[in-house]
Amino acid sequence: MTKPDVKEQIIDFMANQGMRITVQRQAIVEAAFNTEEHYTAENLLERARKIDQSVSRATVYRTLPVLVKTGLLRELDLGKNEMYYDPNYASHPNHNHIICTDCDKIVEFDDYCLDVRESFIANNLGFRPVTVKLRIEATCTQFAKTGACSRKNS
Numbered sequence: 707m708t709k710p711d712v713k714e715q716i717i718d719f720m721a722n723q724g725m726r727i728t729v730q731r732q733a734i735v736e737a738a739f740n741t742e743e744h745y746t747a748e749n750l751l752e753r754a755r756k757i758d759q760s761v762s763r764a765t766v767y768r769t770l771p772v773l774v775k776t777g778l779l780r781e782l783d784l785g786k787n788e789m790y791y792d793p794n795y796a797s798h799p800n801h802n803h804i805i806c807t808d809c810d811k812i813v814e815f816d817d818y819c820l821d822v823r824e825s826f827i828a829n830n831l832g833f834r835p836v837t838v839k840l841r842i843e844a845t846c847t848q849f850a851k852t853g854a855c856s857r858k859n860s
């Protein structure tokens with residue numbers, strides 16, 4: 707699924723930063739937002755190259771922080787060796803993650819009660835929450851029962 711409005715905002719942002727909107731950068735922006743999966747810089751490079759073969763690793767690594775600066779892409783520390791990038795905050799600004807320790811699948815969830823609790827806790831302590839990152843690392847019950855995880859390849 708593509709989100710043209712997000713891509714347009716990013717391209718505008720880059721132009722305002724004085725960056726040249728090359729076909730390579732356009733391919734990176736396209737690849738960054740044509741998925742709802744969470745990805746690493748290397749994943750992004752691979753997918754951007756499917757759009758434009760001339761995309762270089764250096765350009766991906768230089769462009770990623772710019773995308774993060776727009777606030778439309780978030781850098782995620784999932785407790786793995788590499789940083790992950792999440793294109794879904796533009797559509798789901800308050801979502802959280804469960805990471806399956808059996809199959810590495812990342813599952814997103816939104817929970818209104820959790821949002822209310824977070825605000826309540828912060829307010830009680832004299833704060834207003836700005837960002838909340840909840841990361842639940844979990845084993846999957848299906849894997850424990852059957853030895854296989856149906857989420858693995860989805």
Ligand SMILES: [Zn+2]
Nearest residue numbers: 792794801814
């Ligand atoms: Zn996410």
Ligand SMILES: [Zn+2]
Nearest residue numbers: 806809846855
């Ligand atoms: Zn699993």
